[in-house]
Structure formats: C-alpha cells, structure tokens
Amino acid sequence: MVKIRIAEDSSHLGKEAGSKAAEMIRHAIEKNGYANIILATGSSQFETLKQLVEEEIDWSKLTMFHLDEYIGLPESSPASFRRYLKERFIQKVSLLKKSHFINGEAEPLKECMRLNEIIRKSPIDVALVGIGENGHLGFNDPPADFETEQPFIIVNLDEKCREQQYGEGWFKSVDDVPGRAITMSIRQIMKSGQIICSVPESRKAEAVRDCLEKPVSNLFPASILQTHQNCICFLDKSSSALLARKGAF
Ligand code: GLP
Numbered sequence: 167m168v169k170i171r172i173a174e175d176s177s178h179l180g181k182e183a184g185s186k187a188a189e190m191i192r193h194a195i196e197k198n199g200y201a202n203i204i205l206a207t208g209s210s211q212f213e214t215l216k217q218l219v220e221e222e223i224d225w226s227k228l229t230m231f232h233l234d235e236y237i238g239l240p241e242s243s244p245a246s247f248r249r250y251l252k253e254r255f256i257q258k259v260s261l262l263k264k265s266h267f268i269n270g271e272a273e274p275l276k277e278c279m280r281l282n283e284i285i286r287k288s289p290i291d292v293a294l295v296g297i298g299e300n301g302h303l304g305f306n307d308p309p310a311d312f313e314t315e316q317p318f319i320i321v322n323l324d325e326k327c328r329e330q331q332y333g334e335g336w337f338k339s340v341d342d343v344p345g346r347a348i349t350m351s352i353r354q355i356m357k358s359g360q361i362i363c364s365v366p367e368s369r370k371a372e373a374v375r376d377c378l379e380k381p382v383s384n385l386f387p388a389s390i391l392q393t394h395q396n397c398i399c400f401l402d403k404s405s406s407a408l409l410a411r412k413g414a415f
Contacts, residue, residue, distance in 0.1 A: 233304045
C-alpha cells in the first residue's frame with residue numbers, strides 16, 4: 167500500500183518530500199558507494215527539487231536519469247524538460263557523477279535504444295515522480311502500457327495532458343504542445359527501489375483519488391504505485407481533499 171503524507175501546503179510538501187529523498191540517497195551512497203536516481207519535471211516537482219538541492223549530499227556519487235521529454239522540442243524552449251532539470255537541479259548542485267538527459271531532438275527510436283542500454287545496467291535507488299491531471303506517471307497517459315519491458319518508450323500525448331501543459335503556462339497555445347514524447351515506461355519506473363511521489367494542488371485531487379483509492383488500472387496510470395513496496399506519496403491539503411483515507415499511514 168502506498169504510504170501517504172499530507173502536508174499543509176505545497177511548500178511544506180516539497181520540504182518533506184525533498185528531505186525524504188535526500189535521506190534515501192544518502193543511505194544508498196552509504197551502502198553502495200553511489201546512488202542512481204530518476205528526476206521528473208513539471209510544476210509538481212518545483213518545491214521538492216528546491217529542497218533537494220539544499221541537502222547535504224555527495225553529489226559526485228550521484229547519477230541522474232531524466233524521466234520524460236517532448237519529441238522535437240529544442241532545449242531553448244521554456245517548456246523543455248532538460249532545460250528545466252539543468253536550471254532547477256544541475257546548476258544548483260556541484261558536479262554529479264553522471265546525468266543522462268533524454269534528447270528530444272535526436273531520432274526518437276535511436277535515443278530510446280541509447281538510454282535503454284545505459285539504464286539496464288543501472289538499478290535505480292530512488293525515483294522522484296509526480297501524477298498528472300489525467301493520472302499519468304511520467305508521460306504514460308491513459309491507457310498506459312503496463313506490459314512493455316522496454317525502459318524508454320515513445321508515446322503519444324493525450325488531449326488532457328496537452329491541455330495541462332498549456333494551462334500551466336509552458337506553451338502559448340495547446341497546438342504548440344508536442345504530440346509525442348519519450349518517457350520511461352511504467353515497468354521501468356516500478357523497478358526503482360524507492361519512489362517519492364509529489365502531488366500538490368487542488369487540480370490534482372481527482373487524479374489523486376482515482377490513482378490511490380480506485381482499483382489498479384491502466385486508465386489511471388499512477389494507480390500502479392499501489393503495488394510498489396516502497397512508495398510514499400506526498401500530498402497537500404488540496405490535492406488530498408477527495409481521499410477517503412486521510413492522515414499519515
Ligand atoms: C509532467 C512531467 C512528468 C511529471 C508528471 C506530473 O507532465 N512530464 O515528469 O512527473 O507529468 O507532473 P506535473 O503534473 O507537475 O506536470
């Protein structure tokens with residue numbers, strides 16, 4: 167069962183999620199000498215990353231994998247997720263051991279194959295993820311592929327997902343939101359030793375209820391988290407408003 171923590175607001179949520187992620191990263195470094203993590207992007211990660219970069223971590227022992235990226239979008243776009251990660255994470259910490267970005271401008275199949283080869287040799291200690299308004303995990307929109315063993319896949323983005331990206335102000339119009347992306351697959355995300363899921367804001371309340379309290383279904387992609395052994399979902403008062411079970415579990 168997913169553990170749930172409900173914070174007062176998004177800023178407290180980020181502090182708790184970022185410190186918990188740091189604790190797990192430090193533990194993995196202590197145990198193995200290094201740590202491999204996955205970073206998501208989007209507005210759900212703003213506060214969590216803000217806290218993470220303030221933490222005492224030996225960054226030279228950390229390898230980062232990038233969760234998802236639009237196909238065809240240049241890094242100069244304000245909506246580019248590799249730009250996001252560089253501005254909000256990489257430039258705020260000292261040099262990492264390695265960063266594996268998804269290059270959305272490369273030939274997509276070849277880019278997936280390149281990343282697949284690397285991540286197959288890199289067991290992930292901690293994944294930081296969010297849940298989209300349509301319940302997506304990474305860019306695995308409903309109905310998500312729960313079966314593929316490919317670590318990185320090419321997906322089409324559904325209307326609700328594209329509207330969310332426009333609504334958050336990343337693009338000037340819905341038509342500007344790319345129709346395709348490369349995302350880490352559901353099975354690959356689920357292979358992570360620990361998962362920290364940060365989901366602030368009232369516009370996520372329905373998705374949070376559907377994914378955490380309804381039966382696991384690829385129509386609510388993040389519902390798969392219910393089957394993970396070590397997943398903590400950090401919510402705030404507004405994103406948790408529709409949940410029947412409340413409080414810390
Ligand atoms: C986004 C990102 C993901 C993120 C997820 C939820 O669109 N591509 O990296 O995990 O979807 O986050 P948010 O709702 O903040 O966009």
